[in-house]
Amino acid sequence: MSQVSFRSKVAFLCSGFVLITSISFLLVFSWNSTTLTQQQIDKRINSGENVLLEYFSAKEKLLNTAAKVLTADFGFKQAVATNDSATITSVLENHSNRINAELMILFDREGDLVSISHSKPLDLDELKKAVSRLAFTGLTAQFLVMNQNLYEVIVLPVEAPRVIGYAIIGFAINEKFISELKRLTALEITFLSNTNEVLISSLDPINRESALSIIEQKVSTWLLFERDLYRNNRINMDENFNVTAVVSASLIETYAEFDRFIISILLIGLLILSSGFVLSRFLAKKLTDPLFSLVKLTKRFANGEYTIYSKINDETIEVKELHESFVSMGKQIKSREQEILYQSRHDLLTGLYNRQTLTNALSKLLNTNEKVLLIAINIRNFRSINDVLGAAIGDLCIKGIAVRIENFINGSIAEPTHSVYGRLGADEFLIGLKIASVNNKNSESMKECIVDVMERLSQSLGVEEMQINLKFRIGVCLAPENGNNAHDLLRRVNIAIDTARRENEAVRYYKNGEDEAHLERLLIVDELKDALHQDDGQLYINYQPKLNLITQRIDKVEALIRWKKKNGQFIPPDYFIDLAERSGLIIELTHWVICAILKQLVNWKEHNINLKIAINVSSQDLSHPSFLDFLLQKLDEYKVSTEQITLEITERDIMENEDLIISRLIQLNEMGIATSIDDYGIGQSSLSKLKQLPIKEIKIDKSFIMKLDEDKKDQFIVGSTINLGHQLGLSVVAEGVENEQSLDILRSYKCDYIQGYYISRPTSADELVNWIKDNDY
Ligand code: C2E
Ligand code: CA
Ligand code: CA
Numbered sequence: 001m002s003q004v005s006f007r008s009k010v011a012f013l014c015s016g017f018v019l020i021t022s023i024s025f026l027l028v029f030s031w032n033s034t035t036l037t038q039q040q041i042d043k044r045i046n047s048g049e050n051v052l053l054e055y056f057s058a059k060e061k062l063l064n065t066a067a068k069v070l071t072a073d074f075g076f077k078q079a080v081a082t083n084d085s086a087t088i089t090s091v092l093e094n095h096s097n098r099i100n101a102e103l104m105i106l107f108d109r110e111g112d113l114v115s116i117s118h119s120k121p122l123d124l125d126e127l128k129k130a131v132s133r134l135a136f137t138g139l140t141a142q143f144l145v146m147n148q149n150l151y152e153v154i155v156l157p158v159e160a161p162r163v164i165g166y167a168i169i170g171f172a173i174n175e176k177f178i179s180e181l182k183r184l185t186a187l188e189i190t191f192l193s194n195t196n197e198v199l200i201s202s203l204d205p206i207n208r209e210s211a212l213s214i215i216e217q218k219v220s221t222w223l224l225f226e227r228d229l230y231r232n233n234r235i236n237m238d239e240n241f242n243v244t245a246v247v248s249a250s251l252i253e254t255y256a257e258f259d260r261f262i263i264s265i266l267l268i269g270l271l272i273l274s275s276g277f278v279l280s281r282f283l284a285k286k287l288t289d290p291l292f293s294l295v296k297l298t299k300r301f302a303n304g305e306y307t308i309y310s311k312i313n314d315e316t317i318e319v320k321e322l323h324e325s326f327v328s329m330g331k332q333i334k335s336r337e338q339e340i341l342y343q344s345r346h347d348l349l350t351g352l353y354n355r356q357t358l359t360n361a362l363s364k365l366l367n368t369n370e371k372v373l374l375i376a377i378n379i380r381n382f383r384s385i386n387d388v389l390g391a392a393i394g395d396l397c398i399k400g401i402a403v404r405i406e407n408f409i410n411g412s413i414a415e416p417t418h419s420v421y422g423r424l425g426a427d428e429f430l431i432g433l434k435i436a437s438v439n440n441k442n443s444e445s446m447k448e449c450i451v452d453v454m455e456r457l458s459q460s461l462g463v464e465e466m467q468i469n470l471k472f473r474i475g476v477c478l479a480p481e482n483g484n485n486a487h488d489l490l491r492r493v494n495i496a497i498d499t500a501r502r503e504n505e506a507v508r509y510y511k512n513g514e515d516e517a518h519l520e521r522l523l524i525v526d527e528l529k530d531a532l533h534q535d536d537g538q539l540y541i542n543y544q545p546k547l548n549l550i551t552q553r554i555d556k557v558e559a560l561i562r563w564k565k566k567n568g569q570f571i572p573p574d575y576f577i578d579l580a581e582r583s584g585l586i587i588e589l590t591h592w593v594i595c596a597i598l599k600q601l602v603n604w605k606e607h608n609i610n611l612k613i614a615i616n617v618s619s620q621d622l623s624h625p626s627f628l629d630f631l632l633q634k635l636d637e638y639k640v641s642t643e644q645i646t647l648e649i650t651e652r653d654i655m656e657n658e659d660l661i662i663s664r665l666i667q668l669n670e671m672g673i674a675t676s677i678d679d680y681g682i683g684q685s686s687l688s689k690l691k692q693l694p695i696k697e698i699k700i701d702k703s704f705i706m707k708l709d710e711d712k713k714d715q716f717i718v719g720s721t722i723n724l725g726h727q728l729g730l731s732v733v734a735e736g737v738e739n740e741q742s743l744d745i746l747r748s749y750k751c752d753y754i755q756g757y758y759i760s761r762p763t764s765a766d767e768l769v770n771w772i773k774d775n776d777y
Pocket of ligand 3: 678679699701702735
């Protein structure tokens with residue numbers, strides 16, 4: 001739809017209104033004047049007709065009198081009786097002269113012409129024929145057409161006392177007569193015969209025939225239609241319809257008048273229309289001007305200018321109110337925008353800068369090309385504070401720390417322009433300081449500064465009448481040594497904190513290259529994810545046998561995962577298992593391993609091979625709420641009994657989430673699934689702990705076994721550990737047996753199982769089976 005402006009809409013509507021009004025006025029006026037004109041013409045014709053009829057009846061009276069006088073004239077009667085034609089003629093002439101009658105005829109009783117007075121010579125036969133058509137109507141006049149001439153006549157018998165003849169007296173309706181009539185009636189008069197021939201007409205007395213065409217003539221007009229020149233009315237002049245008079249009113253004058261009227265109305269209409277149009281443009285402008293200034297306001301709002309000083313040049317109450325509400329809307333938007341802006345830039349809990357704002361502020365600080373010290377602070381075990389004391393206390397701790405950071409920056413170290421600080425995330429804060437603002441600027445003073453920060457933060461925090469002792473980790477980065485843009489530096493200071501966490505240190509400086517290793521680790525995690533999803537043979541299981549020293553047979557193997565990337569690169573399991581644990585991918589990976597192992601067990605069962613498999617699981621697996629259900633479901637699905645498998649978990653993993661893991665170990669024990677403590681000896685579990693654990697087996701870490709034959713201390717530790725294990729009713733496995741001497745030592749210690757390269761390296765399932773057959777295990 002095409003777009004129309006409000007202004008032209010208003011102008012269009014108003015002009016339309018004016019147009020319709022003036023057209024209606026015009027129509028009403030012209031209709032009224034047309035009818036008025038019609039009525040006037042009717043009146044003119046009516047009165048003309050009356051005059052015409054009056055005129056004829058006056059003439060009739062005149063004829064009557066003349067006839068009566070003539071027929072009563074004794075001398076005339078005598079002259080008729082005696083046939084004295086000279087006297088008759090003179091009497092007739094006298095009488096006709098007296099009343100100006102053009103026709104005076106006398107017939108004898110037999111109908112022969114006796115005398116005639118007429119200016120023009122008459123055809124006698126014609127006369128006789130015409131007279132024979134006359135009726136005896138007493139004193140009523142009638143019309144006589146003779147030789148194309150028209151007369152008004154009266155016929156009277158001449159009695160003496162008996163009828164001796166007939167007298168006819170009449171007026172000729174000639175040019176003079178008709179022009180007299182025209183003058184009296186103010187109309188054109190035309191007489192027609194019963195055959196519709198023009199007898200005489202005031203229109204053209206000479207050329208009679210043309211009269212008819214004149215009265216029926218039409219004229220074309222400046223308006224596109226034609227109109228009659230005359231308005232005609234027919235009058236029957238006698239009872240026998242022998243003569244008809246047509247009275248014609250000329251319309252020329254009327255039309256001229258009417259046209260003048262119409263033109264003036266049109267002109268007035270045009271005037272109204274154009275002034276209406278101008279007025280409506282003006283009105284539209286008047287209406288839309290305030291709208292335009294409001295539109296300007298909204299545009300300014302869109303540009304973020306919310307304060308309006310300008311006034312509106314319009315006194316209308318509505319417009320004023322609208323303007324005022326716009327102004328107050330501007331104020332409200334401004335304050336709301338400021339609020340939103342504040343919220344988007346700050347951390348709502350502490351009021352410190354959030355990560356985004358901090359990044360920007362740090363960028364500005366770095367732009368000064370001065371050295372910057374970045375300190376990322378992490379509260380250790382913050383989750384347990386939330387868990388134990390509740391989120392509200394946790395929030396108060398965060399706020400307390402924020403206040404300390406703020407005081408510390410503002411109070412002792414730097415000017416505000418030399419520092420940035422804010423909250424990076426849940427339990428992480430960041431401080432950025434220009435080195436110039438750190439006393440002495442050397443690396444010693446920087447260390448002192450960090451120690452200072454740590455000391456101030458670590459002071460016990462009073463929260464709701466409690467004294468809470470928080471512990472922290474600090475990651476440190478330096479610009480430009482460790483990077484020159486805010487994003488890199490923030491990532492690297494985070495890496496420093498991560499490393500501190502991983503290596504359980506309080507303060508950790510970022511070392512160049514750690515970032516790349518970090519990125520590589522991220523890449524490996526992605527690739528591992530893909531390998532798990534594609535399950536296209538990149539991942540597979542190798543099996544390492546455990547030799548039962550009592551039976552000298554292989555009845556158990558350990559499943560060890562392998563990853564050979566499509567490009568042939570071999571990724572060591574220690575490395576990617578660690579990454580899988582950090583990224584949470586371990587759950588999926590263990591699921592995959594369990595399924596692969598169960599399939600292998602089914603396959604071996606089909607080939608009558610009866611081996612138990614030990615599976616390595618991490619603490620995350622055991623902590624996962626649905627791990628045991630998953631394991632049971634899969635055992636059920638593959639129809640593998642619980643005795644066929646053992647789960648290995650490292651001593652360190654047990655310590656990580658002791659209570660939960662112990663409860664899981666109890667559950668596993670109840671389900672009939674054996675568990676084994678892996679890498680035993682390098683963790684810090686106490687002997688009393690070992691007593692509590694519902695386990696079947698301990699695996700002495702290979703670091704004690706690999707050089708067992710050489711190292712007396714190792715021999716002592718291993719010997720006593722085997723002893724202790726046995727006393728607790730546990731089976732003991734030694735892994736990492738690399739030579740016969742070590743094997744012999746372990747045999748002498750009564751170790752239950754040995755595992756190591758000396759027996760066999762981890763191999764594929766098929767190779768393992770062949771190896772067992774070949775070696776008769
Ligand atoms: P681990 O559970 O302690 O596995 C034993 C490791 O010692 C294996 O290394 C094995 O090849 C190696 N080993 C065995 N005998 C000898 C020997 O005589 N000398 C030496 N020097 N080493 C020997 P591998 O296969 O590289 O696995 C490393 C670690 O990766 C495993 O240590 C385990 O913690 C982890 N891992 C391997 N497979 C899995 C798995 O499927 N799941 C989980 N969660 N971890 C696994
Ligand atoms: Ca193991
Ligand atoms: Ca081990």
